[in-house]
Amino acid sequence: xxxxxxxxxxxxxxxxxxxxxxxxIHEGELVGLLGPSGSGKTTLLRIIAGLENAxxxxxxxxxxxxxxxxxxVHVRDRRIxxxxxxxxxxxxxxxxxxxxxxxxxxxxxxxPSNGEIRARVFRLLEMVQLQHLANRLPxxxxxxxxxxxxxxxxxxxxxxxxxxxxxxxxxDAKVRQDLRRWLRRLHDELNxxxxxxxxxxxxxxxxxxxVVVMSNGRIEQIDTPDTLYRAPKNRFVFEFLGDxxxxxxxxxxxxxxxxxxxxxxxxxxxxxxxxxxxxxVRLAEEPSAESHLPVTITAISPVGAEVRVELEADWLAKPWxxxxxxxxxxRLHMRRGQRLFAHPRQWHRFKEDAKTPEQQAxxxxxxxxxxxx
Amino acid sequence: MRRIGDAPLVRRLLIGAALLLSALFLLxxxxxxxxxxxxxxxxxxxxxxxxxxxxxxxGLTLVIALMTIPICLVFGVxxxxxxxxxxxxxxxxxxxxxxIPFAVSPVVAGLIYLLLYGRNGWIGGWLDxxxxxxxxxxxxxxxxxxxxxxxxxxxxxxxxxxxxxSREEEAAVTLGASGWTTFWRVxxxxxxxxxxxxxxxxxxxxxxxxxxxxxxxGAIRGQTNTLPLHLEQLYQxxxxxxxxxxxxxxxxIALLTLAAKAGLEWRASRREAYT
Numbered sequence: 001x002x003x004x005x006x007x008x009x010x011x012x013x014x015x016x017x018x019x020x021x022x023x024x025i026h027e028g029e030l031v032g033l034l035g036p037s038g039s040g041k042t043t044l045l046r047i048i049a050g051l052e053n054a055x056x057x058x059x060x061x062x063x064x065x066x067x068x069x070x071x072x073v074h075v076r077d078r079r080i081x082x083x084x085x086x087x088x089x090x091x092x093x094x095x096x097x098x099x100x101x102x103x104x105x106x107x108x109x110x111x112p113s114n115g116e117i118r119a120r121v122f123r124l125l126e127m128v129q130l131q132h133l134a135n136r137l138p139x140x141x142x143x144x145x146x147x148x149x150x151x152x153x154x155x156x157x158x159x160x161x162x163x164x165x166x167x168x169x170x171x172d173a174k175v176r177q178d179l180r181r182w183l184r185r186l187h188d189e190l191n192x193x194x195x196x197x198x199x200x201x202x203x204x205x206x207x208x209x210x211v212v213v214m215s216n217g218r219i220e221q222i223d224t225p226d227t228l229y230r231a232p233k234n235r236f237v238f239e240f241l242g243d244x245x246x247x248x249x250x251x252x253x254x255x256x257x258x259x260x261x262x263x264x265x266x267x268x269x270x271x272x273x274x275x276x277x278x279x280x281v282r283l284a285e286e287p288s289a290e291s292h293l294p295v296t297i298t299a300i301s302p303v304g305a306e307v308r309v310e311l312e313a314d315w316l317a318k319p320w321x322x323x324x325x326x327x328x329x330x331r332l333h334m335r336r337g338q339r340l341f342a343h344p345r346q347w348h349r350f351k352e353d354a355k356t357p358e359q360q361a362x363x364x365x366x367x368x369x370x371x372x373x
Numbered sequence: 374m375r376r377i378g379d380a381p382l383v384r385r386l387l388i389g390a391a392l393l394l395s396a397l398f399l400l401x402x403x404x405x406x407x408x409x410x411x412x413x414x415x416x417x418x419x420x421x422x423x424x425x426x427x428x429x430x431x432g433l434t435l436v437i438a439l440m441t442i443p444i445c446l447v448f449g450v451x452x453x454x455x456x457x458x459x460x461x462x463x464x465x466x467x468x469x470x471x472x473i474p475f476a477v478s479p480v481v482a483g484l485i486y487l488l489l490y491g492r493n494g495w496i497g498g499w500l501d502x503x504x505x506x507x508x509x510x511x512x513x514x515x516x517x518x519x520x521x522x523x524x525x526x527x528x529x530x531x532x533x534x535x536x537x538x539s540r541e542e543e544a545a546v547t548l549g550a551s552g553w554t555t556f557w558r559v560x561x562x563x564x565x566x567x568x569x570x571x572x573x574x575x576x577x578x579x580x581x582x583x584x585x586x587x588x589x590x591g592a593i594r595g596q597t598n599t600l601p602l603h604l605e606q607l608y609q610x611x612x613x614x615x616x617x618x619x620x621x622x623x624x625x626i627a628l629l630t631l632a633a634k635a636g637l638e639w640r641a642s643r644r645e646a647y648t
Contacts, residue, residue: 051543075546082547088540092562102548105558150544157548 001066001160001193002027008054008061010043010217017043018054018217020061025195027066030187032204033197035214036240041197042165044214048195049082049163050075065160081154085166087146089138095149096134099124102157124152127186144175151183155190164196168203180207201241205229213237235350238275245281245320247274247293247347259315263344264290274347278308281322282343283332293342295320297334302326309334311342406624409617421618426594430603431622433511437599438579441518445575449526450568454560456527457534458542468531471524482520483588486513509591514599517585522578526571533567566641570634577630581623 003025010018033041046052128148205225232238249258299310608616
């Protein structure tokens with residue numbers, strides 16, 4: 001079932017939680033709402049669910065599930081499944097009763113027979129691999145198990161759309177990884193439309209078909225994870241999706257200068273701020289004709305596929321972060337206090353005054369510095 | 374490793390003081406009540422208890438308590454629900470207002486009711502012209518009893534319901550449950566122990582209330598005399614055994630209430646250990 005939001009806005013007392021939002025979610029899609037806390041993502045999800053009402057003035061918004069207008073439909077009749085951040089399992093009911101709840105509260109006419117309920121609950125428990133814990137109370141389960149029960153409970157009523165509010169937020173990293181993959185598989189198998197909220201960019205990029213990046217009650221960008229990462233529409237999206245190094249300076253005759261550092265750029269004269277991802281910084285023992293960016297290594301973290309190196313210099317307001325292949329790390333004999341030269345493989349530039357996405361799309365730029373080597 | 378303040382001498386002194394004070398102020402009076410009540414034998418005690426006026430006082434006290442409890446129960450649950458599940462202007466003030474019956478002396482409460490609903494009172498005058506008598510009759514006793522006991526249930530529920538939040542209820546509604554179903558199957562089971570505890574406290578206070586009731590009841594023997602009032606009358610009439618027989622009954626109710634409360638707490642702690 002597709003979801004279409006038209007002109008959905010929300011304010012609490014004096015704060016505008018959501019500016020009027022339009023959003024189309026296609027049938028069978030898994031969409032992540034990504035943003036920092038206070039960006040309005042949870043509010044938006046709760047409005048889709050009907051747990052919160054959108055503003056009816058100045059103009060009323062509209063929510064459509066497929067062709068069905070659910071704007072004024074009560075939560076209990078919207079046919080949604082909602083998974084809460086802290087599971088919200090019924091603490092006095094067994095796992096079985098939790099999953100069966102949605103079926104047992106159906107009006108008599110639609111309610112399946114007891115045998116049918118039993119069969120369906122056990123099928124769901126099997127799907128979440130918890131059939132052996134059917135008689136336990138929620139408090140006797142681990143966080144990951146509780147979240148699976150809560151998912152089975154939401155799916156029991158066969159909802160049109162599944163909404164998940166920070167579903168893995170309260171779990172530890174390993175369990176989160178497993179559950180993420182498991183949810184992705186489940187989604188592909190059952191093919192329902194899902195929307196989930198997260199503040200974890202990695203989770204959003206890994207799990208979603210498309211990601212909606214939000215800040216301050218606005219949608220900043222809607223795109224596939226790949227496009228989002230490679231072609232961020234504005235500075236906020238760029239900075240929110242990963243670590244960023246800043247290079248500020250003044251451009252004159254095609255050379256950006258900052259203290260004793262300089263870099264050849266193809267930009268008009270004036271003050272500029274460039275941004276680089278850690279993997280776009282290459283380290284070498286010599287400067288090149290294009291760039292002269294002397295740095296000192298202040299910290300090294302060799303954990304993972306790449307070595308993370310922290311760099312400082314007089315001309316830098318904030319330290320840089322560079323990721324280096326283990327082979328290069330060994331070749332250059334990197335150690336703390338060593339002086340090297342940074343070479344941008346690529347840099348990004350966003351105009352500060354751009355406030356709305358339309359303007360930003362025109363002025364955001366992608367540049368490539370032809371560093372030697 | 375010894376913890377701070379855990380010196381053996383300090384510990385023994387504190388325990389000794391606690392035991393001594395409990396014995397002097399709690400245990401001894403309790404023993405004295407029963408000793409006095411039975412000082413002239415079981416037969417005299419029984420004669421005093423089975424006296425018509427005493428029996429009537431017992432009956433009235435129990436009826437008032439039985440009527441108070443459901444009213445306070447509904448009121449308390451509704452109030453706790455309102456305060457913890459909705460946000461509206463004046464919510465804080467309402468939460469403070471709940472405590473007024475605790476803050477006001479019961480005698481003052483009784484006087485206010487007399488002033489309002491008595492024959493010469495603002496509302497009482499109008500009621501009197503319609504032949505409705507509230508003061509110096511059982512409705513008056515019921516009214517002031519409700520006044521002094523109404524905060525108990527709400528006071529027990531509010532912190533619990535605040536801590537539990539409304540997520541479970543939201544979950545129930547997203548699964549298609551109606552408001553009633555949600556209340557009966559999700560909210561009520563989660564608050565039942567606090568609710569029972571509130572009822573026990575309400576009952577204890579309703580049975581034992583003296584100040585407010587004494588102002589509005591008129592203490593007419595065989596008509597508007599509750600057990601605490603009856604006790605006081607007997608004592609004023611120099612019938613020590615009769616007074617203590619009634620006191621023993623009240624003490625017995627108190628002990629039963631305490632036992633019920635302890636039983637509930639024991640159950641609750643067992644449930645916690647189990648989960």
